[in-house]
Amino acid sequence: MNFMNARIVLPLLGLLCSAVPLSASTVLIGNLTNYTSGDDTLLSQYYATTNTSTSSGKAIGFTMGSTDYNLDSVTLRLRETTGAAPVVEIWAGTTTAITGTSALLTLTTPTGVSTTAFSSVIFTAPSTLTLTAGTTYYVVLRETGTETDWSYSSTASNRTATGLSGVTVVNRLIGLGGASPSAWTMTSGVNNWFEIGVSAVPEPTAAAALLFGGVVWLGGRLRRRVYAV
Numbered sequence: 001m002n003f004m005n006a007r008i009v010l011p012l013l014g015l016l017c018s019a020v021p022l023s024a025s026t027v028l029i030g031n032l033t034n035y036t037s038g039d040d041t042l043l044s045q046y047y048a049t050t051n052t053s054t055s056s057g058k059a060i061g062f063t064m065g066s067t068d069y070n071l072d073s074v075t076l077r078l079r080e081t082t083g084a085a086p087v088v089e090i091w092a093g094t095t096t097a098i099t100g101t102s103a104l105l106t107l108t109t110p111t112g113v114s115t116t117a118f119s120s121v122i123f124t125a126p127s128t129l130t131l132t133a134g135t136t137y138y139v140v141l142r143e144t145g146t147e148t149d150w151s152y153s154s155t156a157s158n159r160t161a162t163g164l165s166g167v168t169v170v171n172r173l174i175g176l177g178g179a180s181p182s183a184w185t186m187t188s189g190v191n192n193w194f195e196i197g198v199s200a201v202p203e204p205t206a207a208a209a210l211l212f213g214g215v216v217w218l219g220g221r222l223r224r225r226v227y228a229v
Contacts, residue, residue: 025072028131029062029163030195031155032075032120040077040118040153044190046086046143046175057142057175058152059184060194061093064133065166069198071105071129074139077153077193078121080113084150088123089140091181095170098138098181105129118153120193130201136170139194140181154192161191 027033046055074088089103107123131137143150161169172188175181 025197025199027163028069028196028198029161029167029169030075031159031161031191032077032193032195033162034159035077035120035155035193039155040193041155043151043153044192045151046141055174055176056178057140057181057184058188058192059091059098059138059140059171059173059175059181060169060192061095061098061136061138061171061173062161062163062196063095063136063168063170064131065164066133067164067166068133068201069131070201071125071131072197072199073125074107074123075120075195075197076123076141077118078113078150079118079153080115080150082115085109085144086150087142087144089142089181090129091138091140093136093138093171095136097171098140098173098184100182101180103140103181104137118151131198138171138173138181139196140175142175142181152192154190158189158191161194163196 044055044058046057071090076088078086080086087109088107090105090107091098091103092100105125105127108126109123110121113119113121141152172190173181173184174186174188175184176186
């Protein structure tokens with residue numbers, strides 16, 4: 001291959017690579033698609049873990065279907081008290097309990113959450129966490145600030161969550177007395193507003209395979225040219 005051919009082939013390979021589509025985020029499971037303006041009732045308040053006589057958080061357990069997905073975000077309808085510091089984490093678990101000694105992932109908390117009205121607050125994944133098929137996880141909400149509280153909204157009609165094929169909500173737990181989530185045992189019958197966003201786990205595509213083959217072929221031609229000199 002001469003220099004002119006390389007100048008043609010390499011840009012084409014670059015275009016081929018850029019043509020590989022990225023996976024769009026989709027709803028794994030949740031009930032926010034049923035939300036209508038003003039449907040914020042049955043409000044639950046959660047306090048800092050230093051207040052041992054009150055609720056410090058809530059967890060929503062869900063079991064994956066037959067497909068792996070990468071976590072993108074968790075959306076909740078919240079209203080904060082000034083100074084509150086809610087965090088959202090993903091923990092491992094079973095259909096009845098949270099397990100482990102620490103979170104699998106702590107999501108990024110946005111700034112500027114309203115202290116006067118409820119809004120859909122999006123907590124984003126700071127790094128890749130693959131939710132594995134057939135595995136149970138918990139979305140854990142905790143207050144980690146000082147003696148302040150925040151409110152988590154649910155719906156008067158207690159709408160259940162729906163999601164992708166095979167994905168189901170299995171349990172809801174309430175944290176008391178600042179205990180670690182793995183020690184939470186009190187169950188809840190209230191369906192708070194939530195939504196889990198995910199993307200498909202990237203897989204090799206025909207375009208990516210063709211790109212790799214093209215690079216290998218080009219490398220071989222260049223090596224043969226060097227040997228022939």
